[in-house]
Amino acid sequence: MAVYTDITEDDLARFLTAYDVGQLTSYKGIAEGVENSNFLLHTTKGSYILTLYEKRVNAGDLPFFLGLMHHLAERGLSCPLPLPRADGELLGELSGRPAAVISFLEGMWLRKPEAKHCHEVGKALAAMHVAGEGFALKRTNALSVGGWRPLWVNSEARADEVQAGLKDEISAELEHLERHWPKSLPEGVIHADLFPDNVFFLGDQLSGLIDFYFACNDYLAYDVAVCLNSWCFEKNGSYNITKGMAMLSGYESVRKLTPAEVDALPLLCRGSALRFFLTRLYDWLMTPAGALVVKKDPLEYLTKIRFHRAITSSAEYGLRRDGGQA
Numbered sequence: 001m002a003v004y005t006d007i008t009e010d011d012l013a014r015f016l017t018a019y020d021v022g023q024l025t026s027y028k029g030i031a032e033g034v035e036n037s038n039f040l041l042h043t044t045k046g047s048y049i050l051t052l053y054e055k056r057v058n059a060g061d062l063p064f065f066l067g068l069m070h071h072l073a074e075r076g077l078s079c080p081l082p083l084p085r086a087d088g089e090l091l092g093e094l095s096g097r098p099a100a101v102i103s104f105l106e107g108m109w110l111r112k113p114e115a116k117h118c119h120e121v122g123k124a125l126a127a128m129h130v131a132g133e134g135f136a137l138k139r140t141n142a143l144s145v146g147g148w149r150p151l152w153v154n155s156e157a158r159a160d161e162v163q164a165g166l167k168d169e170i171s172a173e174l175e176h177l178e179r180h181w182p183k184s185l186p187e188g189v190i191h192a193d194l195f196p197d198n199v200f201f202l203g204d205q206l207s208g209l210i211d212f213y214f215a216c217n218d219y220l221a222y223d224v225a226v227c228l229n230s231w232c233f234e235k236n237g238s239y240n241i242t243k244g245m246a247m248l249s250g251y252e253s254v255r256k257l258t259p260a261e262v263d264a265l266p267l268l269c270r271g272s273a274l275r276f277f278l279t280r281l282y283d284w285l286m287t288p289a290g291a292l293v294v295k296k297d298p299l300e301y302l303t304k305i306r307f308h309r310a311i312t313s314s315a316e317y318g319l320r321r322d323g324g325q326a
């Protein structure tokens, strides 16, 4: 459960007087999420999400995240909106943490996504990339290739506690990616964490995207790689090419990948798999016992790293080109 910071009813009621949300009727901690503390609020005017920003979120980045949600929503993307306070600010402070009240997005995330859902996610991802054009603020991806070694340095010595041989395998993988990471691909605003738990559906209809707290400027195709990794593998670790094909055709129905992006896809998938492996490994090793959060398994991403290492062409992901070739 991701509630790192407790709040009291009195503090919350006082905090909410700065917002046009009516009177608080009930609230509860949300048992999902990893990064921040989230609470579901019911008031006399409706339902809202209260987010207290925690550990990996740098307060200086919050104007980027909150401003981005506004920018995307204004351009027709379905995503939650941060509510302004009476003084016009989007951010307040509660229990010593930066805090925001966010509009409630209807829908549920899918526990068992199918190919048709992957297609919708591909379309929504590309729509986000297009809608992100013109967003004035910039944020470097702190968890791109330059951020992986610092994470690894903190976990490396204990990596073999998780699986024998991990230290050598991941060191070699990191070196390879640092040496071969693409130097120039189309860039823009990316979500960078569009996992199934960050996409809501109402029935089979995608109702919106949430959790923009890793969003940044980076290669657009890296976001595609994040989604292939998080949506198109089965629980047994196998890649589902039908889902991959659906995801990629959905993406390309809105924005066509360039030949350079197509060529780079296997490397981007390896990099994206390593990124989630490293943050999960760090949390696995460093989160104190008893913390109210469900730790995610780093080894799920080791399997994905190994799968991508063996890929020789983007066609193996299900990417269609004339004549069926990537």
Ligand SMILES: Nc1ncnc2c1ncn2[C@@H]1O[C@H](COP(=O)(O)OP(=O)(O)O)[C@@H](O)[C@H]1O
Binding pocket: 002, 030, 032, 033, 034, 035, 036, 037, 038, 049, 080, 102, 103, 104, 105, 106, 197, 198, 210, 211, 212, 213
């Ligand atoms: N705007 C929203 N509308 C409805 N539910 C939300 C909204 N934002 C967050 N949630 C709920 O909170 C959970 C955790 O949110 P998330 O942003 O993924 O947290 P974290 O940043 O900690 O990963 C989601 O799975 C969802 O249940």
Ligand SMILES: N[C@@H](CCOP(=O)(O)O)C(=O)O
Binding pocket: 032, 033, 034, 035, 193, 195, 197, 198, 211, 276, 279, 280, 296
């Ligand atoms: N998606 C990441 C962890 C970040 O969790 P989120 O709840 O912020 O989406 C992972 O699976 O490792």
